[in-house]
Amino acid sequence: MAQPREPWNIRPGKKKAAVSASIKTEVETKAKEVIENLLKPKHVRPPKENQQINYITDIGAKCYRNYFY
Numbered sequence: 001m002a003q004p005r006e007p008w009n010i011r012p013g014k015k016k017a018a019v020s021a022s023i024k025t026e027v028e029t030k031a032k033e034v035i036e037n038l039l040k041p042k043h044v045r046p047p048k049e050n051q052q053i054n055y056i057t058d059i060g061a062k063c064y065r066n067y068f069y
Contacts, residue, residue, distance in 0.1 A: 024063045031061040
């Protein structure tokens with residue numbers, strides 16, 4: 001008679017697809033272009049006279065492993 005399986009061992013782990021370096025660089029360059037040309041001119045402004053906190057100073061993006069932030 002077969003032994004019952006533990007509920008945490010029913011399925012093997014899923015393999016994640018790796019992102020190639022060329023795709024990462026392409027996404028980063030397009031994102032930098034959008035950030036520099038559209039987002040920074042619209043959203044990054046110097047702080048007001050009496051404002052010391054809570055204003056946008058920079059916008060950026062980066063790749064970390066298979067994720068893009």
